[in-house]
Amino acid sequence: MDAPVVAAPSPLRSGFAPDTRRTGRFLGVLALGFALAIFLVDAFTPLEGAVAVLYVVVVLIAARAFRRNGVILTAAGCLLLTAVAYFLSHRFFDSDSALLRALVSLAAIAISALLVLRNQSAARILAEQAELLELTHDPIFVRTPTDTVTFWNRAAEDLYGWRRDEVRGRNVHVLLRTVFPDGEAAIRAALMRNGRWEGELVQTVRSGARVVVESRWSLQRDAGGQPLAVLETNTDITERKRAHAALAESERRYRTIFDTARVAILQQDWRGVKAVLDAVPREAATTLRTHLHDHPEVVRDLRRSVTIVDANAELRRLIGADAGAWAPQSLDAFLFEDEPTFIESLLALARGETFFEGETAIRSLSGESVPILFGITFPSHADGFEGVLVFAVDITERKQAQEALLAVQAELAHTARVTTLGELTASIAHEVNQPLAAIVTNGEAALRWLRRTPPDLGEVSAAVTRVVASGTRAGEIVSRIRTFLAKTPPPRDWLDLREMIGESVLLVEREMARGGVRLIRDVASDVTLVHGDRVQLQQVLINLMVNAIQAMATVTERPRLLTVRVVPDGAEHVRVTVVDSGGGIAAEAVERVFQPFFTTKADGMGMGLAICRSIIEAHGGRLWITGHDDPGAAFHFTIPTTAERAA
Amino acid sequence: MAALPVIAIVDDDEDVRVATGSLVRSLGYTARIYASARDFLETCPVDAPDCVITDVQMPGMTGVEMHRGLLALGSRVPVIFVTAFPTEALRNTVLAAGASDFLGKPCDGATIIRSLEQALTGGSARDATA
Numbered sequence: 082m083d084a085p086v087v088a089a090p091s092p093l094r095s096g097f098a099p100d101t102r103r104t105g106r107f108l109g110v111l112a113l114g115f116a117l118a119i120f121l122v123d124a125f126t127p128l129e130g131a132v133a134v135l136y137v138v139v140v141l142i143a144a145r146a147f148r149r150n151g152v153i154l155t156a157a158g159c160l161l162l163t164a165v166a167y168f169l170s171h172r173f174f175d176s177d178s179a180l181l182r183a184l185v186s187l188a189a190i191a192i193s194a195l196l197v198l199r200n201q202s203a204a205r206i207l208a209e210q211a212e213l214l215e216l217t218h219d220p221i222f223v224r225t226p227t228d229t230v231t232f233w234n235r236a237a238e239d240l241y242g243w244r245r246d247e248v249r250g251r252n253v254h255v256l257l258r259t260v261f262p263d264g265e266a267a268i269r270a271a272l273m274r275n276g277r278w279e280g281e282l283v284q285t286v287r288s289g290a291r292v293v294v295e296s297r298w299s300l301q302r303d304a305g306g307q308p309l310a311v312l313e314t315n316t317d318i319t320e321r322k323r324a325h326a327a328l329a330e331s332e333r334r335y336r337t338i339f340d341t342a343r344v345a346i347l348q349q350d351w352r353g354v355k356a357v358l359d360a361v362p363r364e365a366a367t368t369l370r371t372h373l374h375d376h377p378e379v380v381r382d383l384r385r386s387v388t389i390v391d392a393n394a395e396l397r398r399l400i401g402a403d404a405g406a407w408a409p410q411s412l413d414a415f416l417f418e419d420e421p422t423f424i425e426s427l428l429a430l431a432r433g434e435t436f437f438e439g440e441t442a443i444r445s446l447s448g449e450s451v452p453i454l455f456g457i458t459f460p461s462h463a464d465g466f467e468g469v470l471v472f473a474v475d476i477t478e479r480k481q482a483q484e485a486l487l488a489v490q491a492e493l494a495h496t497a498r499v500t501t502l503g504e505l506t507a508s509i510a511h512e513v514n515q516p517l518a519a520i521v522t523n524g525e526a527a528l529r530w531l532r533r534t535p536p537d538l539g540e541v542s543a544a545v546t547r548v549v550a551s552g553t554r555a556g557e558i559v560s561r562i563r564t565f566l567a568k569t570p571p572p573r574d575w576l577d578l579r580e581m582i583g584e585s586v587l588l589v590e591r592e593m594a595r596g597g598v599r600l601i602r603d604v605a606s607d608v609t610l611v612h613g614d615r616v617q618l619q620q621v622l623i624n625l626m627v628n629a630i631q632a633m634a635t636v637t638e639r640p641r642l643l644t645v646r647v648v649p650d651g652a653e654h655v656r657v658t659v660v661d662s663g664g665g666i667a668a669e670a671v672e673r674v675f676q677p678f679f680t681t682k683a684d685g686m687g688m689g690l691a692i693c694r695s696i697i698e699a700h701g702g703r704l705w706i707t708g709h710d711d712p713g714a715a716f717h718f719t720i721p722t723t724a725e726r727a728a
Numbered sequence: 729m730a731a732l733p734v735i736a737i738v739d740d741d742e743d744v745r746v747a748t749g750s751l752v753r754s755l756g757y758t759a760r761i762y763a764s765a766r767d768f769l770e771t772c773p774v775d776a777p778d779c780v781i782t783d784v785q786m787p788g789m790t791g792v793e794m795h796r797g798l799l800a801l802g803s804r805v806p807v808i809f810v811t812a813f814p815t816e817a818l819r820n821t822v823l824a825a826g827a828s829d830f831l832g833k834p835c836d837g838a839t840i841i842r843s844l845e846q847a848l849t850g851g852s853a854r855d856a857t858a
Contacts, residue, residue, distance in 0.1 A: 518747075518810070519744045521834040522834070523750065526754045529751065543750070544747070551747075
């Protein structure tokens with residue numbers, strides 16, 4: 082038979098009475114034999130005692146061996162045997178005392194039978210209940226108030242890994258290394274106070290794995306109110322907790338993406354649209370497009386029915402909304418009149434597609450158009466239309482970035498060209514600034530010596546002498562530079578002036594745009610190639626063009642026109658003319674503009690035209706200036722078209 | 729009586745060197761002129777001046793390198809840079825390194841004098857313009 086865990090008679094044991102079939106049969110035979118022996122003694126021996134009372138033992142044995150009917154039959158048999166024995170040994174009313182003894186025996190048998198039956202019935206109910214506890218999937222055990230295990234169901238065996246015979250009498254919470262997150266003392270106090278407690282516990286199973294259980298404790302008290310036993314039901318929620326944590330993590334990740342993505346994300350409620358589309362008869366589906374195009378008011382209603390559930394920060398940025406100022410509204414607010422992709426998305430949804438993407442422009446809060454690429458993810462099932470996800474990328478920025486990139490490239494090209502000139506002027510600046518510094522300092526010193534009392538005329542004389550020397554030196558430096566430019570044979574190539582002018586125009590395009598200058602290019606068709614240094618000639622051209630643009634900066638009463646004209650000049654030269662519509666150059670200044678350090682500009686060096694003339698002369702050409710019919714100045718230079726003439 | 733302040737002038741250009749020396753002397757200071765940064769650094773530890781006016785671009789050792797050398801020697805002598813090709817980047821570099829002032833050539837005498845007086849009284853051009 083099963084080894085009941087229960088130490089004392091208790092309903093909470095498995096395999097309750099009647100005992101197994103074999104034991105039952107043995108007990109039945111035993112009861113029968115015992116009954117026969119009692120009958121023989123009772124009927125045929127002269128013992129003057131209440132022998133028949135011993136039938137109570139037979140009934141008790143039968144209670145172990147048989148079910149209800151068997152017990153009734155046994156009791157009836159015992160009653161019968163008692164009566165028969167009495168008649169056999171005493172006939173009728175032989176003795177009052179014998180009759181009394183017989184009646185006492187009969188009463189004892191009957192009472193014991195009744196008690197046994199009642200007990201059996203109660204036990205059966207309890208046994209059925211215990212059977213149910215055995216059947217349940219939840220691990221259940223019963224323990225004494227001091228944690229000693231008295232019952233341990235199959236699910237507990239499965240969860241914890243110990244069999245019931247292994248845990249019998251052991252302290253269950255020591256065995257399971259239970260962790261009480263809410264505090265053990267508090268939990269036990271709550272159990273004593275309320276008779277029940279529920280909460281989470283962490284326990285360790287036989288394999289060493291930790292499990293989180295949802296635990297429910299019920300306290301059983303005896304008649305005197307003393308704690309008798311605690312029934313613990315522990316449901317393993319480790320997986321549930323893990324799944325929940327995973328879900329929470331997933332949600333958190335989604336939220337992070339939602340909040341911080343550089344992609345605009347919207348949750349839109351499309352249930353209204355879905356309902357309308359679902360109501361469209363199947364045969365009308367093919368004409369849906371025509372229908373929608375013919376009924377803009379339907380489309381408008383549908384646009385209004387799509388509400389914005391949530392929108393991330395990037396979307397708010399995209400439509401120009403402050404974090405707090407904008408409350409989610411309907412899709413209609415974002416779309417311009419006759420926005421084409423909305424109808425396409427409706428048709429895609431009607432076709433049962435789960436993804437739709439397109440390019441469109443949305444309306445920002447200030448009414449501006451923002452170009453976007455977008456994607457809509459439709460749920461594949463009927464649920465989920467309350468949170469349709471829409472992604473959008475602002476492509477204004479991309480376009481701006483492209484433009485910025487182009488601008489940087491142009492800037493780079495510009496800088497590269499201008500640096501060549503800049504480096505030249507830097508080295509000239511250093512060369513020329515030294516004597517200039519000496520002149521200024523000597524002059525200052527001479528004044529100081531002169532103002533002394535008495536003036537130190539020796540120092541004054543020395544200083545002024547140095548001024549003259551430094552001035553002479555400055556002049557020498559400039560002529561050295563001009564000689565250098567003239568004498569260094571620059572690399573000569575055959576150059577297409579048309580091409581060169583085009584490149585130069587690109588480089589001064591920004592200056593022209595900034596100065597509001599319009600360019601007129603007038604290149605004669607019979608201009609041939611010229612022979613010269615591409616970089617130097619380009620520098621001359623750029624220099625003349627920039628001068629012209631700057632000369633027109635103050636012009637307001639007439640158009641600012643920059644004309645670059647190229648015509649043949651005799652058989653062996655080409656003449657390039659740069660004309661502006663600025664203030665022109667005073668007649669007395671016309672020749673001085675080519676002298677070093679002559680400048681009309683606040684930040685000018687006065688070297689540009691001097692260098693230009695040197696370059697052109699080194700090429701065997703000429704550079705000169707004329708007025709022309711209209712206001713402004715005209716600079717001309719010639720370049721040989723033959724290699725022989727070039728110096 | 730306190731000795732006259734000594735101003736060291738370092739410039740590879742003789743014209744500038746002599747002219748600056750004359751100006752400094754006309755102000756009543758003692759001027760010592762050096763044709764190279766190295767020449768100056770050799771005498772500095774034994775006979776430190778009260779202020780240095782130096783060029784930046786010089787063959788051999790630049791004024792900026794010389795200033796670094798002075799700092800490495802533990803010298804706190806104020807240094808005024810005067811260059812024929814001033815750039816904003818260079819200006820920031822030398823002022824960040826602790827230069828007293830940074831001037832472009834040609835600069836008028838009044839500017840040099842003001843800068844010199846600020847250097848000698850312990851202020852710097854930056855403090856004065858701040």
